[in-house]
Structure formats: structure tokens, C-alpha cells
Amino acid sequence: MSGAAGGALAGKRVMVPETRELEVLARMLERHGAEALRCPLVAIIDAPDPAPIEAWLRRFIATPPDDLILLTGEGLSRLQGVAQRAGIEDGFLAALRGVRRIVRGPKPQARLRAVGLGADLSAAEPTTAGVIETLRAEDLHGRRVGVQLYPDNPNAALLDFLRGAGAMPDPILPYAYASKEDDARVLAMLEDMAAGRVDLAVFTSTPQVRRLSQLAVPDRLRAALAATRIAAVGPVVGQALEAAGARVAVMPEDSFHMKPMVNAILAAIGTPGSGEAA
Incomplete structure (x- = not known):
């Protein structure tokens, strides 16, 4: 065309x-x-094995973390999809309302709005470095932090920063890439x-x-x-x-x-x- x-x-x-x-x-x-x-x-597909994601979601519902870092909008969509298929979507969304929601950029912010929520904290720049810099001003000692990762990036820098700040990160990778x-x-x-x-x-x-x-x-x-x-x-x-x-x-x-x-x-x-x- x-x-x-x-x-x-x-x-x-x-x-x-x-x-x-x-x-x-x-x-x-x-x-x-x-x-x-x-x-x-690149195509975005569901993670080949949903079991670890469902286990993470059940942990999130049973004992919600203090914070959840959303790096991509797709990540939240895929978490919600797994929750829906497992019959625990209502519990996931209820728990999500009670945690501090931290976003890297506009896409996770938009996805939160789609479920009637907003971000409590947005990175100054939509990068991992921006997330880290924003969180440097926060007291993270003793806080449990869910971290939504994305494929091909284990994001060691972010996880190491959180551990160094005294937080306890709980990462999850909810989707994969395919050619x-x-x-x-x-x-x-x-x-x-x-x-x-x-x-x-x-x-x-x-x-x-x-x-x-x-x-x-x-x-x-x-x-x-x-x-x-x-x-x-x-x-x-x-x-x-x-x-x-x-x-x-x-x-x-x-x-x-x-x-x-x-x-x-x-x-x-x-x-x-x-x-x-x-």
C-alpha cells in the first residue's frame, strides 16, 4: 500500500x-x-512454560510485594493473560491495586490505565538506567520488589542495584520472542x-x-x-x-x-x- x-x-x-x-x-x-x-x-509469544509464571502470580497474590516494577506494557498484558487462564485474574488485579507500581515508560503506564490503575512512580527516563536513578531516591531496604523482565535481557544491573539497596527482588519473565x-x-x-x-x-x-x-x-x-x-x-x-x-x-x-x-x-x-x- x-x-x-x-x-x-x-x-x-x-x-x-x-x-x-x-x-x-x-x-x-x-x-x-x-x-x-x-x-x-520479531514476534512476541507466550513463554513456553507457563508454570513458573503461574507460581509467581500465586505468590504475588498470597503475599503481595511492596513494589512492582513494570518494564514493558507487554509484560503486564502477558501476566494478566496467564492469570486469566489459571482462573486467578481477579486475585492478581486486587493484589496489583495494593502494591506500589513503578513503570519504566509510557507503555506499561498505558497498560495499567487499561485495567483502571496508574503508576505510583515513573522513571525519569524510559530506560533501565532511568529506573535505577529514580529509585536511588527511595528507601528500598527490606522491601520486596516484583520485577517484570523482558526477553534477551536478564537485567542484572537492575536486580543487582535492588539487592545492593537492601531490597529483595522477585523477577519474572512472562513472554518470549520468536522470529x-x-x-x-x-x-x-x-x-x-x-x-x-x-x-x-x-x-x-x-x-x-x-x-x-x-x-x-x-x-x-x-x-x-x-x-x-x-x-x-x-x-x-x-x-x-x-x-x-x-x-x-x-x-x-x-x-x-x-x-x-x-x-x-x-x-x-x-x-x-x-x-x-x-
């Missing part, structure tokens, strides 16, 4: 590796004239990027970058990234891209999610007078 003729991004071919909100992001770009090249790199597009499709997209046939690649998560790094020969990946303007949704993704050899050209100054990123793209490469993303 091509974008609106004469839009701010008319004639621009934009690679979109997003999975969960692929159509949302692609249509935002298409609305401004871009040709969105859909190439979902989405077949390898041949991804490699073909990288060849298009290296050949200059892609104007912009828009990255929204570190697993997308990790999949490319695992799949592509390093020299070919660097060539593809060097030949293509790169956008990142926020600093964590930007750091992963730079580690892979990219130079990040577009990133929102704050509010690290999709609409600010599209607005940053419009400001960087859109035609004058393009306005804000709808």
Missing part, C-alpha cells in the same frame, strides 16, 4: 521492522506519502538497503536490531545500515543500532514512542510545512 500522493514523505521508501504495532506505524507513515516496506523482524519474517526476506531487505533502494529504516526495539545482527554477515549489515538513513524510537534502541554499526539520524527528543518518532521523521526528512503526524 502506497501513501498519499504529494504527502510530506512522498517518494520515500521506509523499512518498517515493527511487529506488534506494524500496521499502526506503517499507516502513520503512509498517511504522509511514504511507501512502507513491511518487514516484521517473524523468514530469513530470505530479511536478507533481501538488507540488500535493498545496501543498494540505496531504501530511504529510511525505522527501528522500535532492540530485538529487531539483535535479529539483524544474528542473521546477517557483519560487513553486509554495516553496509546496509551505512547506506540507509536510520530512525530510532529512543536512546536504548539508538545505542543498539550504533553498536551494530549504524549512525542514528532521527530520534525524538523525548516521549519515546511512535507518534513523536514519526513527527521527528517529518521534521528531519519531510517536505517543508508537513505538520505533525496524525
Whole structure:
């Protein structure tokens, strides 16, 4: 599907590796004239073994922690799904109301709002370092802290900080990543990027970058990234891209999610007078 003729991004071919909100992001770009090249790199799936998650949920209900750190919105959604299938969703939500809820960024905050709750404490920056810096001002000694992790990141820095502050972390990993597009499709997209046939690649998560790094020969990946303007949704993704050899050209100054990123793209490469993303 091509974008609106004469839009701010008319004639621009934009690679979109997003999975969960692929159509949302692609249509935002298409609305401004871009040709969105859909190439979902990572799918989110339930954890292969739900037993440890159910055990964690039952522990959470029976003896609620003092705090719960939510690093991703997907994490809370998956915890709620396991609770629902185990017949303990009401108990989980009731316990959730009574703990101090700490979020890393806007996505877990939005997911809390979806169940009628809010965050008690939000990280100053939506990164693990931001969570740690925010919690440095808190007295954590003796507090029991649930920690929702996400795949491919054991988050030793956060867990070590909590233990060092005298807290007792209880981590849980409620979902997993799986490859989405077949390898041949991804490699073909990288060849298009290296050949200059892609104007912009828009990255929204570190697993997308990790999949490319695992799949592509390093020299070919660097060539593809060097030949293509790169956008990142926020600093964590930007750091992963730079580690892979990219130079990040577009990133929102704050509010690290999709609409600010599209607005940053419009400001960087859109035609004058393009306005804000709808």
C-alpha cells in the first residue's frame, strides 16, 4: 500500500521492522506519502512454560510485594493473560491495586490505565538506567520488589542495584520472542538497503536490531545500515543500532514512542510545512 500522493514523505521508501504495532506505524507513515516496506523482524509469544509464571502470580497474590516494577506494557498484558487462564485474574488485579507500581515508560503506564490503575512512580527516563536513578531516591531496604523482565535481557544491573539497596527482588519473565519474517526476506531487505533502494529504516526495539545482527554477515549489515538513513524510537534502541554499526539520524527528543518518532521523521526528512503526524 502506497501513501498519499504529494504527502510530506512522498517518494520515500521506509523499512518498517515493527511487529506488534506494524500496521499502526506503517499507516502513520503512509498517511504522509511514504511507501512502507513491511518487514516484521520479531514476534512476541507466550513463554513456553507457563508454570513458573503461574507460581509467581500465586505468590504475588498470597503475599503481595511492596513494589512492582513494570518494564514493558507487554509484560503486564502477558501476566494478566496467564492469570486469566489459571482462573486467578481477579486475585492478581486486587493484589496489583495494593502494591506500589513503578513503570519504566509510557507503555506499561498505558497498560495499567487499561485495567483502571496508574503508576505510583515513573522513571525519569524510559530506560533501565532511568529506573535505577529514580529509585536511588527511595528507601528500598527490606522491601520486596516484583520485577517484570523482558526477553534477551536478564537485567542484572537492575536486580543487582535492588539487592545492593537492601531490597529483595522477585523477577519474572512472562513472554518470549520468536522470529517473524523468514530469513530470505530479511536478507533481501538488507540488500535493498545496501543498494540505496531504501530511504529510511525505522527501528522500535532492540530485538529487531539483535535479529539483524544474528542473521546477517557483519560487513553486509554495516553496509546496509551505512547506506540507509536510520530512525530510532529512543536512546536504548539508538545505542543498539550504533553498536551494530549504524549512525542514528532521527530520534525524538523525548516521549519515546511512535507518534513523536514519526513527527521527528517529518521534521528531519519531510517536505517543508508537513505538520505533525496524525
